[in-house]
Amino acid sequence: MTRLFPWIQTAPLALVLAVFLLVPVGMLVVVSFYDYDAFSLIPAFVLTNYQELFTSPVTWQTYLKTIYFAGITWAVTLGIGFWIAYHLAFVVQNATLRMVLFILCTVPFWTSNLIRMIAWVPFLGRNGILNSTLIGMGAIEQPLEFLLFSDFSVILAFVHLYTLFMVVPIFNTMMRIDRRLLEAARDAGAGFWQTLWCVILPLTKPGIGIGSIFVVVLVMGDFATVRLMSGGQSASVGLMISNQYGAMQYPAAAANAVGLLLMVLLVVAAMLRIVDIRREL
């Protein structure tokens, strides 16, 4: 009886993942080969959906744009997240203060992403706070148009939403670094940058890896941020999929979904080759 325990205990998890992850992803693959007309799905095995996907320049541009958003967001969130985590782990000395600051960094994760996007509107709009402040200061004469509904605002929102996904894992790995290693580095004559480059950075790599996977996957799969913050002027694969779904072009949406999934898996696999995150679990 006790030998069956593990299976009984994990059966609900396995069942949920099978029904709501495995089957649906399988469904995407199957439907991506279906044919369709304006009214219905036609079960078949055709390659037209993929043909359209690969031969349309618009689709290529959308995929490139998605990679572009993911790349820039990754670089910025890593740049900010690393130093925020560094500050928490190595500069703040008081354990209680560190915990409070860390919780402050994570609280927005528990609130609505949509609201956090909308919250940028009064800041960035044509008559928004930033523009009126700059005009008031005499720095500019005309309101800056690129602030809202542009690639700039999309990336700004991504950074705002996802930097904490970098901070948390990097902070975790940093806290596990044996402080005596840092003392040893200093005793051996290493300066700040040398310690950072030769001791801290290599030991923080798994955290950076986990954070990077989260950020890149979240940005690549996004549709709402791009739609809201670009005001319909930019596109991403996710947005294209949700539009195709809205137009009832299910097989086309499914083919794009398979394309997006492959792209995400490739990136994740590449990252896993660079850093071994299994040590972290």
Add this chain to the structure above:
Amino acid sequence: MPGRVARLLLGALFGAFMLFLYGPTLTITILSFQGPDGGLTFPMNGVSLHWFGRLFQPQAVGDLGAAMTRTLLLAAMVTATTVVVSLAAGMAFRRRFAGSTVLFYLTVASLIVPSLLVSLGIGLMFNLMEWEPAWYSSAFGAQLTWTLPFGLLIMFAVFNRFDRSWEEAARDMGATPWQSFWHVVLPIIAPSVVGIALFGFTLSFDEFARTLLTAGSGNTLPLEILGMTTTVTTPVLYALGTVSTAVSFLVIGGALIGMRLMRKRRGI
């Protein structure tokens, strides 16, 4: 340890980051108290609760009360299921068993597959099977594929730090597996279980990508908000944001207090 100037710079960066993180939300919270003639940005045109009142008038937006009820019910279902299922699975994963590696990778994969694709896949599945999608079936399952992996990862972290000798002591004194779980293991890990519940609730309460194509005819609150962003151009949107953030903060605060109380009771 960096030098004095570097520490100051890092402190300044941290301060700026906090402002960046909280500034916008704080701004729309203030703006949600705009007077009846106020617009989407400053200046404030008087102070009122006008826009909060508008939330509950049906003509302003969709049926917000029903959406709120659905969202809270769904969040409660997701929370309870996430706690029970990840607790049980976490107990099992402490030892290797046939299939444990596969299930582990499947769970991690569930975090990696983009939300929208889960939504689309489940939407298509219900479509092809000719089942009616609804918030309590398809959307419920879609959200679990996101909350369960988080719950399980928390359980891993918990049991990595768990002292097995307590459990062994219980067994030596003749406790059944169930007794040792209920009287020994669960009280020790209770604060983390509250943490899992917090994850389950807030992730469900704010989720929109996974519910977008699976909620059927009854919208959840985040879906209402998503719809409003393109059509509503009054501070009523900010008022809704304030309400939603307030619910989140209430839940976070409740969870933190709950964890503290449990730690206190255990005397550590």
